[in-house]
Amino acid sequence: MDALLEAIGDPHRRTLLAALHDGPATVSELAALLPIARPGVSRHLRILREAGLVEVRPDAQRRIYELRxxxxxxxxxxxxxxxxxxxxxxxxxxxxxxxxxxxxxxxxxxx
Structure with missing residues (x-):
């Protein structure tokens, strides 16, 4: 529960979750929503994945994120x-x- 609460405590991660509520998205699509560099977006996505809030699947060269x-x-x-x-x-x-x-x-x- 602590990891979950910590994960949703960040406004950037809540933005990503809100976007994924509408459906799966690529890292590029999600990165376009945040005013931070792509490595920062990847870090936020990793935290959401580790908290079990998102899952990722490869699709050729892309990674598709989906809300759990x-x-x-x-x-x-x-x-x-x-x-x-x-x-x-x-x-x-x-x-x-x-x-x-x-x-x-x-x-x-x-x-």
Whole structure:
């Protein structure tokens, strides 16, 4: 999990993941998306590959990268309890805001 979180922690790697969400791409296509030199792009792709987020396959002289959804599903599962906690807190906040608006409205009618 640590390697996965570290891999998605970098904005350049998130850009690459977003691009691969649309489908497989070559290194050249991915490199065109980032304002860094090609060796840097290759380093980012290696980190994503080592974290299990992408897989690479050769195609003649090119390397095709493809997103692997399994690690992201694991991350989603790990985040589920935290998401539930925040949903509960947001629901409670919504209730308090509604209550405050109702009390404010009732207070205006009394004046």
């Amino acid at each position: 959804s399994e690690p992201l599903a694991e991350l989603d599962e790990w985040l589920a309890p935290y998401r539930e906690l925040w949903l509960q807190r947001m629901a409670a906040l919504h209730t308090e805001v509604r209550r405050g608006k109702k009390e404010h409205k009732e207070g205006e009618g009394a004046t």
